[in-house]
Amino acid sequence: MTRFAFTIEFDGTPFAGLQRQKDAPTVQQAVEDALFRITGETALLFSAGRTDAGVHALAMRSHADIDKDMTPFRLMEALNAHLRPDPVAVTACEIVPEDWHARFSCSGRAYEYRIANRRAPLTLEKDRAWQVAPQLDAEAMHRSAQALVGVHDFTTFRSAHCQADSPVRSIDRISVRREGSHVVTEVEARSFLHHQVRSIVGCLALVGMGRWREEQVALALEARDRQELGLNAPAHGLYFVRATYP
Structure with a gap:
């Protein structure tokens, strides 16, 4: 299992916020769905913030754990391809230690x-x-x-x-x-x-x-x-x- 950290940019206009919700589109759902299409794995996205509906991000930090063997660059490119046409882009991707957490490590x-x-x-x-x-x-x-x-x-x-x-x-x-x-x-x-x-x-x-x-x-x-x-x-x-x- 590899922990990947992402820097995510998004236009919050069409979303009900960042965090996944039961009956509304969210940024988390868009990224998790893209990860599933790429890896076939059900990965959870954790983020530094919890933005409301309509709020935007220039550099949200998030992470997900993935079994599939991929380089950060390949994963970033694949995510951006599968996120279209949603207004979400991964601008950076890197491998981080297993104890690094996008939310709880954030100071x-x-x-x-x-x-x-x-x-x-x-x-x-x-x-x-x-x-x-x-x-x-x-x-x-x-x-x-x-x-x-x-x-x-x-x-x-x-x-x-x-x-x-x-x-x-x-x-x-x-x-x-x-x-x-x-x-x-x-x-x-x-x-x-x-x-x-x-x-x-x-x-x-x-x-x-x-x-x-x-x-x-x-x-x-x-x-x-x-x-x-x-x-x-x-x-x-x-x-x-x-x-x-x-």
């Missing part, structure tokens, strides 16, 4: 959220960025976001359906910057709660639009109450960009 995860800050309808970026028409103050968004860095109870910023045992998480870094007509938020942490990044970005957008004062983000955090959440940003602007390992 850090990074997400990026892209806002298209313009009035004109989106064409090339439809379903790949959140369109916000009012002019956003990215500097104010960045300043208010710093209240969330560190270890906190993020009850306000997690989904009511979140299954995590504790709402306490440690955010290592948040940055908000303007790139032309886009406002990009980057968030890094060891792990995240369900909807945490989208909830954070939604509130930061309210600050950027001037509908919230900068200090309201800190006040919402201190409230530890989901009812104090101002806005939950849509899934299609969110990208999993990086998984870090020791």
